[in-house]
Amino acid sequence: MYKMYEIVCKKRLAHKETLFEIYAPQIAAKSQPGQFLIVVPHERGERIPLTICGYDIKKGTVSFAFHEVGKTTKEMGLMEEGDCLLNVTGPLGNPSEIKKFGKVLCVGGSIMIAPLLLQVKAMKEAGNHVTTVLGCRSKEFLFMEDEARALSDKLYIASDDGSIGYKGLDFLKELLKIEKFDRCVALGPVVMMREVSEITRPYGIPTIVTLTPIMIDGMGMCGVCRVTVGGKMLFGCVDGPEFDGHKVDFDGLIQRQRMMLPEERLSSMLWEMHGECKCGRNKA
Amino acid sequence: MESVNVAETKPKPKIKKEAVEMPKQEPKVRVKNFNEVALGYTEEMALEEANRCLQCPKPQCVTGCPVEVPIPQFIKCIREKKYAEGIAIIKTKNALPAVCGRVCPQEEQCQAKCVVGKVGEPVSIGRLERFLADWEREHGFQMPEKAPPTGKKVAIIGAGPAGLTAAADLVKLGHEVTIYEALHVGGGVLMYGIPEFRLPKVIVRNEIEYIKKLGVDLRLGHLVGRTVTIPELMKSGTDAVFIGSGAGLPQFTGCPGENLGGIYSANEFLIRVNLMKAYAFPEYDTPIRIGKHVVVIGGGNVAMDCARSAMRLGADVCLVYRRSRDELPARKEEIENAEEEGLVCKFLAAPVEFYGDEKGWVKAMKCICMELGEPDKSGRRSVKPIPGSEFVMETDTVIIAIGQTPNPIIQRTTEGLVTDPRHGTIKVDENCKTSLDGVYAGGDVATGAATVISAMGMGKKAAKAIHEYLMNKK
Numbered sequence: 068m069y070k071m072y073e074i075v076c077k078k079r080l081a082h083k084e085t086l087f088e089i090y091a092p093q094i095a096a097k098s099q100p101g102q103f104l105i106v107v108p109h110e111r112g113e114r115i116p117l118t119i120c121g122y123d124i125k126k127g128t129v130s131f132a133f134h135e136v137g138k139t140t141k142e143m144g145l146m147e148e149g150d151c152l153l154n155v156t157g158p159l160g161n162p163s164e165i166k167k168f169g170k171v172l173c174v175g176g177s178i179m180i181a182p183l184l185l186q187v188k189a190m191k192e193a194g195n196h197v198t199t200v201l202g203c204r205s206k207e208f209l210f211m212e213d214e215a216r217a218l219s220d221k222l223y224i225a226s227d228d229g230s231i232g233y234k235g236l237d238f239l240k241e242l243l244k245i246e247k248f249d250r251c252v253a254l255g256p257v258v259m260m261r262e263v264s265e266i267t268r269p270y271g272i273p274t275i276v277t278l279t280p281i282m283i284d285g286m287g288m289c290g291v292c293r294v295t296v297g298g299k300m301l302f303g304c305v306d307g308p309e310f311d312g313h314k315v316d317f318d319g320l321i322q323r324q325r326m327m328l329p330e331e332r333l334s335s336m337l338w339e340m341h342g343e344c345k346c347g348r349n350k351a
Numbered sequence: 352m353e354s355v356n357v358a359e360t361k362p363k364p365k366i367k368k369e370a371v372e373m374p375k376q377e378p379k380v381r382v383k384n385f386n387e388v389a390l391g392y393t394e395e396m397a398l399e400e401a402n403r404c405l406q407c408p409k410p411q412c413v414t415g416c417p418v419e420v421p422i423p424q425f426i427k428c429i430r431e432k433k434y435a436e437g438i439a440i441i442k443t444k445n446a447l448p449a450v451c452g453r454v455c456p457q458e459e460q461c462q463a464k465c466v467v468g469k470v471g472e473p474v475s476i477g478r479l480e481r482f483l484a485d486w487e488r489e490h491g492f493q494m495p496e497k498a499p500p501t502g503k504k505v506a507i508i509g510a511g512p513a514g515l516t517a518a519a520d521l522v523k524l525g526h527e528v529t530i531y532e533a534l535h536v537g538g539g540v541l542m543y544g545i546p547e548f549r550l551p552k553v554i555v556r557n558e559i560e561y562i563k564k565l566g567v568d569l570r571l572g573h574l575v576g577r578t579v580t581i582p583e584l585m586k587s588g589t590d591a592v593f594i595g596s597g598a599g600l601p602q603f604t605g606c607p608g609e610n611l612g613g614i615y616s617a618n619e620f621l622i623r624v625n626l627m628k629a630y631a632f633p634e635y636d637t638p639i640r641i642g643k644h645v646v647v648i649g650g651g652n653v654a655m656d657c658a659r660s661a662m663r664l665g666a667d668v669c670l671v672y673r674r675s676r677d678e679l680p681a682r683k684e685e686i687e688n689a690e691e692e693g694l695v696c697k698f699l700a701a702p703v704e705f706y707g708d709e710k711g712w713v714k715a716m717k718c719i720c721m722e723l724g725e726p727d728k729s730g731r732r733s734v735k736p737i738p739g740s741e742f743v744m745e746t747d748t749v750i751i752a753i754g755q756t757p758n759p760i761i762q763r764t765t766e767g768l769v770t771d772p773r774h775g776t777i778k779v780d781e782n783c784k785t786s787l788d789g790v791y792a793g794g795d796v797a798t799g800a801a802t803v804i805s806a807m808g809m810g811k812k813a814a815k816a817i818h819e820y821l822m823n824k825k
């Protein structure tokens with residue numbers, strides 16, 4: 068029998084990308100593609116939002132993948148199977164709209180490739196023809212390529228430096244000239260989602276992006292996640308996290324994401340200097 | 352010798368007009384720390400203050416208390432130094448005396464009605480209540496008796512004062528009680544809203560431990576509406592539900608520039624500072640960025656808590672309120688405390704627009720002057736802007752504390768639950784029953800933002816109604 072919020076399985080996906088499967092039967096029972104969790108690693112920890120990338124109702128587990136970017140995610144990278152997170156809340160946010168659209172283009176970048184594949188799978192099961200694009204910084208950051216190939220009708224790979232697949236997303240512009248899509252789903256870094264939205268805009272392909280503003284509670288209490296969509300102020304956590312990419316004010320989002328940057332850097336730096344991890348495990 | 356009727360022969364002892372002062376941290380010291388401001392009575396002080404009570408046979412004070420704490424009875428126990436008995440008397444009506452003794456607006460409730468108040472300062476009922484509750488915490492809690500199990504299951508949504516009170520009463524009556532709380536800690540506003548320096552969190556945690564010891568199952572990180580819904584709970588064997596989910600949805604001004612960095616809702620600011628302990632960053636992981644010149648918009652208790660927290664983080668704080676000083680809705684004591692700590696107020700002004708620097712951080716705010724009009728139906732004076740009176744004030748942090756409404760997640764996921772379309776509150780009858788059979792609601796979610804004690808009062812009332820409902824249900 069697992070303990071609540073126990074890490075049942077830990078998988079290294081790439082350099083700094085890790086997947087956790089954790090025990091939380093109440094969340095597993097309700098999870099749907101597109102939803103996210105709020106994870107609190109320990110007593111003094113932050114609440115951080117992470118997208119669901121898998122669930123197993125029988126086993127009572129739910130999975131998420133995270134990129135080690137700052138204090139909290141780096142610290143979590145050091146946790147092992149058998150360790151417990153203090154709390155995981157979810158599933159939060161609205162589920163993705165999954166139905167038969169026809170031809171769907173799914174574009175995933177960096178760590179968000181993991182949750183994208185959950186959508187690819189669901190879109191496929193709903194009877195769509197799915198073209199998947201995986202984007203990464205360079206070759207060594209790519210993961211889940213085989214899973215993606217198995218799930219999709221067509222697979223393209225792109226990297227920022229061209230070390231694998233196409234260089235950048237310009238090839239998509241060419242692709243759209245010859246192929247027609249009924250829907251596009253983009254999940255990844257904000258600049259990537261903005262680029263994809265601009266590429267699909269001239270063709271009027273409905274493009275759904277997952278916004279990642281800073282969040283605290285994830286249920287509509289604090290308003291830190293406010294984003295501007297179609298000129299209206301909305302809350303990323305309860306009105307989203309998915310929005311119409313053609314209506315999102317991406318610049319405003321980027322600006323708000325950077326709000327606490329100096330503090331985040333300080334926290335990360337201090338932690339690296341002192342090497343103390345509060346879950347009781349010392350930094351490697 | 353037989354005693355004669357002493358009261359009639361001896362002249363009545365003169366009642367001291369002044370209440371015994373409660374020691375406080377000095378303003379200059381306290382504005383630099385997050386420790387509790389009011390330090391509590393010593394035993395001598397409590398005895399002296401208890402002696403000011405006239406032990407009225409028809410106590411008016413009790414009529415001012417929303418849960419009718421038997422005030423003269425517990426004060427008598429203090430006089431006789433029977434502290435354990437005193438706290439037991441309070442707890443028959445009030446499950447959270449350490450909290451209420453600190454944060455009840457006593458000057459409008461019990462103490463407003465005290466007869467001693469007609470000749471001098473009223474008896475300090477709240478301070479005495481706090482004294483007994485603190486005494487109990489130091490001497491260990493007594494466990495009350497529990498009725499035999501009834502086999503009935505009740506789900507409580509939200510671990511704020513309303514939910515905790517209903518849970519405590521229902522578990523004592525023998526029902527199986529589970530609380531579903533969305534956050535990773537229980538306590539509601541007591542944990543995430545009211546700051547440490549007014550209500551130390553160790554007190555709230557103690558109260559929650561007590562309720563868990565009574566046998567209540569507290570499930571944290573369960574957002575009802577997402578993790579589980581009310582219809583699902585009812586289908587899987589829950590006999591009754593109490594909704595005590597509070598009023599946690601922040602309001603914004605709608606002025607241009609509100610999404611700039613450095614503009615916080617009161618909730619975000621207080622959640623960061625209190626719940627996530629950003630004042631101890633980087634020891635705790637959640638940061639808060641605060642500048643030198645903080646503007647707090649609003650004038651209620653929430654605005655005061657934001658202002659006083661910001662001062663403790665080292666900022667100069669200016670409160671901008673659209674009415675005048677006389678209309679400030681915050682407790683008088685808190686306004687005085689804040690002013691002693693250095694709060695500056697700008698009355699009769701309202702924000703119009705926020706301006707940012709090149710990095711997207713707020714740097715100034717345009718305001719407009721307001722003038723008071725005639726009182727409206729509710730007795731509050733209306734306000735209107737004075738055309739052409741705009742002025743700009745510099746600021747690097749803005750906290751918006753202009754009110755909260757109930758979070759709609761539960762309402763949206765519970766078919767048939769009737770709500771008030773204007774305020775978003777859940778409609779209940781005089782027994783806290785909602786439009787759905789077996790579903791009750793109370794606290795801020797039913798009344799809109801109110802007080803701790805009124806939320807508890809409704810939790811109690813609902814528990815009674817739920818008990819009757821369950822015992823009549825086949």
Ligand SMILES: Cc1cc2nc3c(=O)[nH]c(=O)nc-3n(C[C@H](O)[C@H](O)[C@H](O)COP(=O)(O)OP(=O)(O)OC[C@H]3O[C@@H](n4cnc5c(N)ncnc54)[C@H](O)[C@@H]3O)c2cc1C
Pocket residue numbers: 103113115116117118119131132133134135136137138139140141178179182278279280281282308324325328331332334335
């Ligand atoms: C709805 C939602 C879903 C998300 N899903 C995932 C996911 O599946 N996997 C994953 O790795 N990350 C995801 N994120 C981002 C993740 O929450 C942040 O990476 C995490 O909070 C960083 O915490 P930290 O303490 O390690 O880093 P911090 O010290 O907080 O930040 C380090 C760096 O990350 C950036 N950052 C901080 N918060 C965010 C954020 N919310 N979004 C984007 N960048 C941020 C900062 O600007 C900074 O440069 C998601 C965010 C949201 C809002």
Ligand SMILES: Cc1cc2nc3c(=O)[nH]c(=O)nc-3n(C[C@H](O)[C@H](O)[C@H](O)COP(=O)(O)OP(=O)(O)OC[C@H]3O[C@@H](n4cnc5c(N)ncnc54)[C@H](O)[C@@H]3O)c2cc1C
Pocket residue numbers: 454455456508509510511512513514531532533534537538539540541544545546573574575576595596597598599621652653656758760761793794795796800801802803804806
């Ligand atoms: C800053 C501030 C200062 C205040 N100061 C005072 C004061 O000095 N004196 C006073 O008397 N009153 C004060 N109040 C008001 C008082 O705190 C509230 O009236 C009281 O807490 C309401 O209690 P409640 O139980 O209804 O709701 P809350 O205390 O709001 O608790 C509701 C709980 O339900 C949880 N919840 C919400 N939705 C869900 C869901 N869908 N599923 C599961 N859980 C959910 C929330 O996380 C929360 O824990 C203050 C309020 C604030 C914000």
Ligand code: SF4
Pocket residue numbers: 415416417418419420422445451452455457460461462476477480804
């Ligand atoms: S609960 Fe509040 S109102 Fe009632 S007696 Fe105590 S302090 Fe007064």
Ligand code: SF4
Pocket residue numbers: 403404405406407410411412413422423464465466467474476
């Ligand atoms: S009204 Fe005042 S004096 Fe009379 S019993 Fe109550 S507290 Fe005592």
Ligand code: FES
Pocket residue numbers: 281282283284285286287288289290291292293302303304305
């Ligand atoms: S994260 Fe707090 S309201 Fe969205």
